Amino acid sequence: MASIEMKNIVKQYGDGFAAVNDVSLDIADGEFMILVGPSGSGKSTLLRMIVGLEDITSGDMMIGGKRVNDLAPRDRNLSMVFQNYALYPHMTVYENIAFPLRLSKTSDDEVRRRVTAASDVLELNDHLERKPANLSGGQRQRVAMGRAIVRQAEAFLFDEPLSNLDAKLRGQMRTEISRLQRRLGITTVYVTHDQTEAMTLGDRVCVLRKGKIQQVASPRELYEQPINLFVAGFIGSPPMNFLPATPEGDRLKTPFGDVRIDPARAGKLGGHDLLMVGIRPEYFEDASLVDEAKRHLGSTFRARVDVTEWLGDSQFAYIPYEAPEAITTQLRALSRELDAEELRTQAIVSIDSTSRIREGREAEFWLDSRKVHVFDPETGDNLTRDAEAGAELTRMATQDRVEQVQESQDRASADGHRMGGATAASA
Amino acid sequence: MRFLFRPPAAEATGLLTLPWGEPLEKWDPDLLLEVPQRGISRHVVRFVASGAHVFALKEINERLARHEYALLSQFEQEGLPTVSVLGICVDRPGDQEAILVTRYLEYSMSYRWLFSSPRAGHSAERLLDTMVELLVRLHLAGVFWGDCSLSNTLFRPDAGALAAHMVDAETVERHPSLSRGQRAYDVDLARERVGAELLDLQFGGLLPAGIDPIEVAEGLPPRYEALWDEVTHEQVFGVEEQQWRVTERLRRLNDLGFDVGEIELITSPEGAKLRVETRVAEPGQHRRELLRLTGLEVQERQARRLLNDIVTFRAHLEQKSGRPVAESLAAQRWLAEVYQPVVEAIPPQLAGRLAPAEVFHEVLEHRWFLSEKARRDVGTAEAARSYVATVLPQTPAEVTTPSVRAGLTPES
Numbered sequence: 001m002a003s004i005e006m007k008n009i010v011k012q013y014g015d016g017f018a019a020v021n022d023v024s025l026d027i028a029d030g031e032f033m034i035l036v037g038p039s040g041s042g043k044s045t046l047l048r049m050i051v052g053l054e055d056i057t058s059g060d061m062m063i064g065g066k067r068v069n070d071l072a073p074r075d076r077n078l079s080m081v082f083q084n085y086a087l088y089p090h091m092t093v094y095e096n097i098a099f100p101l102r103l104s105k106t107s108d109d110e111v112r113r114r115v116t117a118a119s120d121v122l123e124l125n126d127h128l129e130r131k132p133a134n135l136s137g138g139q140r141q142r143v144a145m146g147r148a149i150v151r152q153a154e155a156f157l158f159d160e161p162l163s164n165l166d167a168k169l170r171g172q173m174r175t176e177i178s179r180l181q182r183r184l185g186i187t188t189v190y191v192t193h194d195q196t197e198a199m200t201l202g203d204r205v206c207v208l209r210k211g212k213i214q215q216v217a218s219p220r221e222l223y224e225q226p227i228n229l230f231v232a233g234f235i236g237s238p239p240m241n242f243l244p245a246t247p248e249g250d251r252l253k254t255p256f257g258d259v260r261i262d263p264a265r266a267g268k269l270g271g272h273d274l275l276m277v278g279i280r281p282e283y284f285e286d287a288s289l290v291d292e293a294k295r296h297l298g299s300t301f302r303a304r305v306d307v308t309e310w311l312g313d314s315q316f317a318y319i320p321y322e323a324p325e326a327i328t329t330q331l332r333a334l335s336r337e338l339d340a341e342e343l344r345t346q347a348i349v350s351i352d353s354t355s356r357i358r359e360g361r362e363a364e365f366w367l368d369s370r371k372v373h374v375f376d377p378e379t380g381d382n383l384t385r386d387a388e389a390g391a392e393l394t395r396m397a398t399q400d401r402v403e404q405v406q407e408s409q410d411r412a413s414a415d416g417h418r419m420g421g422a423t424a425a426s427a
Numbered sequence: 428m429r430f431l432f433r434p435p436a437a438e439a440t441g442l443l444t445l446p447w448g449e450p451l452e453k454w455d456p457d458l459l460l461e462v463p464q465r466g467i468s469r470h471v472v473r474f475v476a477s478g479a480h481v482f483a484l485k486e487i488n489e490r491l492a493r494h495e496y497a498l499l500s501q502f503e504q505e506g507l508p509t510v511s512v513l514g515i516c517v518d519r520p521g522d523q524e525a526i527l528v529t530r531y532l533e534y535s536m537s538y539r540w541l542f543s544s545p546r547a548g549h550s551a552e553r554l555l556d557t558m559v560e561l562l563v564r565l566h567l568a569g570v571f572w573g574d575c576s577l578s579n580t581l582f583r584p585d586a587g588a589l590a591a592h593m594v595d596a597e598t599v600e601r602h603p604s605l606s607r608g609q610r611a612y613d614v615d616l617a618r619e620r621v622g623a624e625l626l627d628l629q630f631g632g633l634l635p636a637g638i639d640p641i642e643v644a645e646g647l648p649p650r651y652e653a654l655w656d657e658v659t660h661e662q663v664f665g666v667e668e669q670q671w672r673v674t675e676r677l678r679r680l681n682d683l684g685f686d687v688g689e690i691e692l693i694t695s696p697e698g699a700k701l702r703v704e705t706r707v708a709e710p711g712q713h714r715r716e717l718l719r720l721t722g723l724e725v726q727e728r729q730a731r732r733l734l735n736d737i738v739t740f741r742a743h744l745e746q747k748s749g750r751p752v753a754e755s756l757a758a759q760r761w762l763a764e765v766y767q768p769v770v771e772a773i774p775p776q777l778a779g780r781l782a783p784a785e786v787f788h789e790v791l792e793h794r795w796f797l798s799e800k801a802r803r804d805v806g807t808a809e810a811a812r813s814y815v816a817t818v819l820p821q822t823p824a825e826v827t828t829p830s831v832r833a834g835l836t837p838e839s
Binding site: 052053054055073074088089095099100103163 | 467469488491578606607608609612618619620623624626627630631633641
């Protein structure tokens with residue numbers, strides 16, 4: 001296993017178009033890194049440069065501290081998982097996992113050791129002697145993962161592996177991949193356009209836009225401290241609401257009334273006449289259900305509800321609002337870029353599922369102003385981002401990962417000792 | 428439900444009555460055609476006959492179906508050796524996957540049969556060479572296959588040799604040109620898949636003892652590299668030798684089965700630099716010529732063989748009559764007096780095991796063999812009689828092309 005470091009990576013095509021533009025990214029040994037972004041963001045191109053499928057125009061690609069720019073894909077010893085998922089009918093599950101080793105003339109003992117270890121992790125032990133025809137969809141995918149494991153590659157690479165699976169198998173495989181990565185502690189790079197996959201799988205997520213890195217952070221940091229409008233709009237479902245706002249001292253005048261900002265953050269907003277305030281759906285609540293003790297931490301406003309959606313465990317209300325041209329233009333551009341449906345000027349608000357707020361009527365809402373972010377509508381920059389708080393979130397995630405990888409390695413070495421003992425005893 | 432068909436698709440109208448709303452696996456077996464010697468597929472694949480044609484239906488994710496449909500249509504127009512796609516059926520009820528419809532490649536054989544049948548007489552080396560030629564052709568066209576395997580390749584006998592066709596374009600990516608890394612990766616995938624497929628045959632007891640799967644698979648990358656180099660390398664030579672060097676290179680490329688599109692010759696005081704642009708389409712010069720003269724649609728090597736026989740026949744006519752005979756007249760008489768009698772000599776119970784043109788090629792081979800033994804020319808009629816009695820029955824009934832088995836009459 002190895003770290004992957006990218007230094008000022010550029011992929012420029014003959015016509016001068018830069019699909020990847022000056023990307024520097026360090027992926028630690030054992031880390032699960034997600035490359036995410038809408039189509040045209042360069043995420044797949046970047047993965048292909050790691051694999052060796054695309055020539056690198058400039059910059060350094062380092063795997064395990066070694067520069068691999070000029071190495072053939074095979075010599076980089078990486079494993080593209082799920083690329084070969086043909087199952088061979090006459091071979092047992094054991095042989096279906098083992099064949100890459102057979103082809104590289106690995107000794108029978110070593111084949112047995114690696115296949116047994118892989119099938120332990122994948123819980124395929126009971127199926128090893130069966131023919132693949134009898135396997136379920138999920139088990140078949142696990143055989144494909146087994147092939148990747150026995151190669152003992154430096155890293156696993158996934159290129160939108162779940163996009164062709166049905167919804168049920170997709171959910172199942174997401175859990176499976178996550179569990180497996182932790183148990184093996186193997187460096188993993190995973191490309192997706194699906195932000196749910198990005199948020200649930202990655203230790204860190206690298207958000208790309210038009211070939212450039214926007215932000216590399218833990219899912220929580222991306223969610224709570226997005227660097228700009230693009231990241232804020234891309235991460236989260238339902239998406240963050242963006243309202244027009246004009247600053248007045250420590251207040252922002254918005255279509256949903258005045259929102260008070262703490263002085264430290266308000267101080268960062270000077271020099272702007274028009275701003276955009278970003279509020280996640282869950283920062284709202286039905287005012288009648290808010291605990292008195294925390295009511296003063298936010299503001300309340302009255303608005304007419306267009307539609308409500310009751311989902312049993314949660315409920316959403318849709319509230320239309322007016323916005324000036326400068327803001328709607330910006331929002332339209334953003335939604336186009338995110339491949340989203342037309343962003344309408346209506347807020348999506350999460351309210352308690354017991355709320356009696358009904359559509360077509362006016363209601364009173366409460367808004368938690370502590371967590372809102374304020375963006376410059378022209379540059380998209382997040383003016384209220386707390387970099388230190390964000391970094392702390394990512395530090396915590398990194399610490400979790402290091403501990404988990406350590407635990408899995410301790411477990412593996414304990415298993416190794418057991419196996420070593422058994423071999424000695426049988427010899 | 429929605430059907431997207433690429434014209435001309437008149438032949439496909441009969442397909443419209445099939446139960447597209449049902450999962451392929453549940454289709455009434457009476458509607459389907461058994462095709463015994465197929466490769467491995469991770470999808471549900473079924474075969475049906477309609478009009479005079481056989482079609483392969485594959486159930487597959489809609490995004491992939493559309494992707495494959497678009498690519499195969501494009502490849503066919505460019506003359507790349509792929510199966511011909513007819514269309515797709517999407518928006519099937521109950522969120523079912525799409526179905527991709529391709530025309531069955533008549534008289535094609537899967538590697539399973541070619542490797543496991545002694546009659547096939549095709550060595551593993553020859554099979555690999557055919558496959559490598561296909562891969563080089565696709566790579567020249569900027570096609571990254573991503574899943575080159577024996578299962579995804581169909582082989583057709585072509586005048587004693589084999590011609591390979593790509594049957595599965597699910598993982599294909601089209602680029603203006605491929606990087607060295609993309610080619611290397613594709614070749615490595617092919618090496619691994621071929622190895623695994625042969626190992627699988629071995630586990631199933633279907634591989635002749637003399638074939639070592641690992642050795643065969645390892646032979647693929649060097650063969651590929653050698654052919655790629657032959658086809659693409661730039662040559663530098665002295666100006667005085669340029670004429671024969673160019674001729675030599677062109678002949679070599681033709682021998683390898685490639686046509687040349689453009690030649691670039693750059694001269695400088697140090698010598699001449701030769702760069703050739705190899706055409707990606709399958710060579711079709713003989714095929715087109717034979718079609719013009721006789722209306723027969725056959726494969727390229729078969730066409731060359733048949734054209735040679737027409738030339739011989741014409742010379743024989745001219746010698747007999749003592750005056751020139753027009754090429755078109757000779758071809759028409761050859762068709763009626765030489766070719767058709769051989770095809771008609773195939774008894775119904777042996778029909779469809781080999782394409783008629785391939786039978787004709789084998790009869791010519793057999794005639795040569797008999798004549799040598801008898802020390803006289805035995806003639807085509809006698810050779811044909813002997814051939815259908817002793818040679819053709821050795822090609823097993825299981826390879827009978829589906830359209831003939833279904834009682835349809837394909838044109839070729």
